[in-house]
Amino acid sequence: MRHFKRFLLSAATGMSALLICAPAASAAGGAGADSFPPREEVFQLVAQQTQGTFVDVDGSSGPSQGDEFVISGNLLRGAVPVGTYSQICTLTRTAPGDEFDLQCASDLSLPLGQLTVQGRFTVTGAGPGDIDLAITGGTGRYRTAHGSVHADSVSDTETHLTVHLIR
Numbered sequence: 001m002r003h004f005k006r007f008l009l010s011a012a013t014g015m016s017a018l019l020i021c022a023p024a025a026s027a028a029g030g031a032g033a034d035s036f037p038p039r040e041e042v043f044q045l046v047a048q049q050t051q052g053t054f055v056d057v058d059g060s061s062g063p064s065q066g067d068e069f070v071i072s073g074n075l076l077r078g079a080v081p082v083g084t085y086s087q088i089c090t091l092t093r094t095a096p097g098d099e100f101d102l103q104c105a106s107d108l109s110l111p112l113g114q115l116t117v118q119g120r121f122t123v124t125g126a127g128p129g130d131i132d133l134a135i136t137g138g139t140g141r142y143r144t145a146h147g148s149v150h151a152d153s154v155s156d157t158e159t160h161l162t163v164h165l166i167r
Contacts, residue, residue, distance in 0.1 A: 040147065041165045047085060049073040049157040063100050067091040073157075075108060083110040098125045104133070113140020115165075117149055128153055135165060142167065 055068040068090050075083040087106035094100045101122050108115040119133035131151040138145040147166040151159050 038144075038166050041163075041167075043077070043163050043165075045082070045161040045163060046076040047073060047151075047159045047161060048076060063091055063094050063098070065091060065094065069102075075110075083108055085109070092120065099123065106133075110140075110142075113138055113142045115142045115145055135163075 049071050050073040052069065052071040055070065056064075057066040057068070058064050068088060070086075070088050072084065072086040074081055075085055085106060085108045087104055089102040089104040092101045092103045099122065101120055103118075103120045105118045106116070108117070115138040116136045117133050118136050121131045121133070122129060131153075133149050133151070135145050135147040135149060137143075145165060145167050147164040149164070150162045152161075153159050
């Protein structure tokens with residue numbers, strides 16, 4: 001169970017990192033939301049988890065469908081805080097060897113609006129593999145946002161993100 005929680009935390013942190021991309025976009029500047037053609041901004045961010053809770057829905061000793069991980073934290077560009085994030089990941093599939101799939105939905109709260117990110121990825125005994133999630137929309141300056149976020153988990157509480165934001 002400890003192994004499962006550690007990898008679930010790393011995977012969820014990876015997703016959280018994806019949310020960090022939106023704050024970087026607001027700091028990066030560039031074309032406005034009404035520009036044509038749409039402009040892609042690529043930038044790096046760091047997601048630092050500050051809170052996390054594992055919800056075991058059936059009380060079993062291992063992962064089971066429906067278990068959830070709820071996390072929140074800060075988004076940084078370099079050492080500068082640029083926003084906060086929150087995320088809920090639901091375990092949707094289990095397999096032998098501590099392998100499971102997570103479906104995650106996240107939001108980034110930034111000074112100029114919110115950005116939403118979601119997707120599914122697989123976690124194995126070796127940890128989360130590639131984590132690539134979709135930017136599904138936003139509010140304020142990000143009302144037309146789409147694109148993707150790639151996350152690399154560095155530790156249980158820190159994830160490096162590469163954001164491909166199109167607006």
